Amino acid sequence: MPPVPSYGMRRPFIGGNWKMNTDHASARSLAHAIDEGIADDLQADIVVFPPFPYLLTVAEVMAGSVVALGAQDLSSEANGARTGEVSAEMLRDVGASWVIVGHSERRHKVGESESLIADKLSMALGSGLRAVLCVGETREERDAGKAHDIIAAQLRSALASVDAAAMVDVVIAYEPVWAIGTGITAQPSDAGEAHREIRSALAGRYDARLASSVRVVYGGSLVPAAAKAIFSVDGVDGGLVGGASLKAPDFLALCSAATVGVAAS
Numbered sequence: 001m002p003p004v005p006s007y008g009m010r011r012p013f014i015g016g017n018w019k020m021n022t023d024h025a026s027a028r029s030l031a032h033a034i035d036e037g038i039a040d041d042l043q044a045d046i047v048v049f050p051p052f053p054y055l056l057t058v059a060e061v062m063a064g065s066v067v068a069l070g071a072q073d074l075s076s077e078a079n080g081a082r083t084g085e086v087s088a089e090m091l092r093d094v095g096a097s098w099v100i101v102g103h104s105e106r107r108h109k110v111g112e113s114e115s116l117i118a119d120k121l122s123m124a125l126g127s128g129l130r131a132v133l134c135v136g137e138t139r140e141e142r143d144a145g146k147a148h149d150i151i152a153a154q155l156r157s158a159l160a161s162v163d164a165a166a167m168v169d170v171v172i173a174y175e176p177v178w179a180i181g182t183g184i185t186a187q188p189s190d191a192g193e194a195h196r197e198i199r200s201a202l203a204g205r206y207d208a209r210l211a212s213s214v215r216v217v218y219g220g221s222l223v224p225a226a227a228k229a230i231f232s233v234d235g236v237d238g239g240l241v242g243g244a245s246l247k248a249p250d251f252l253a254l255c256s257a258a259t260v261g262v263a264a265s
């Protein structure tokens with residue numbers, strides 16, 4: 001049996017989710033600045049997630065880079081009559097190796113259901129893409145004491161048909177909805193508690209060894225000033241960054257902080 005990575009061996013992960021921002025020129029220059037600034041020997045997975053129309057441009061700018069390319073969404077279907085949708089194969093065709101699934105903006109603003117998210121995750125993994133599965137509770141759910149139940153239910157549904165072997169290609173992002181784009185970063189203790197809850201749900205779904213090998217990252221108003229506190233929380237393996245990923249110096253600072261903080265935790 002191959003060795004199972006121990007708790008301390010998880011490679012830090014930092015994703016830059018550009019959301020519906022940039023234009024063609026600024027996507028190109030942002031990609032260029034990140035590529036120029038990133039240390040080639042950084043011991044972390046760094047991924048940028050530009051809007052669909054700019055994937056190819058960013059792929060060209062970052063050809064040969066240590067920074068990988070991801071998409072913000074994908075279709076649950078392989079191909080055919082799905083006007084406006086983008087398939088996993090198309091994403092791979094333009095150079096994407098990662099995709100975000102179940103972002104709270106798609107859950108709550110677009111109305112994606114748990115079953116659609118599960119289908120998208122299966123499609124991504126079955127097509128050779130690696131996935132960042134986002135989970136997290138709203139402010140109302142947290143105030144009602146339901147945060148852990150919500151996270152556990154989101155994981156249960158999304159991972160119902162993902163077998164243990166496929167989990168090597170999954171990063172879980174804990175993104176509390178109330179922290180996204182609000183300037184309110186979760187307290188390290190809250191992030192730590194949620195991350196423990198996620199690992200315990202993974203242990204229940206799979207087993208403890210798998211739960212300790214999957215990377216779990218934090219997202220929500222992550223800025224360089226908050227990085228040290230968050231990244232040094234036990235069990236936080238990096239971050240999924242929104243607003244700060246649009247500024248190359250901030251994103252690069254977060255990439256460096258993740259390798260230091262996560263390695264030290």
Ligand code: 13P
Pocket residue numbers: 017103175179180181182183219220221222240241242243244
């Ligand atoms: P912000 O960093 O802008 O809060 O966004 C977080 C996020 O949603 C990343 O996916």
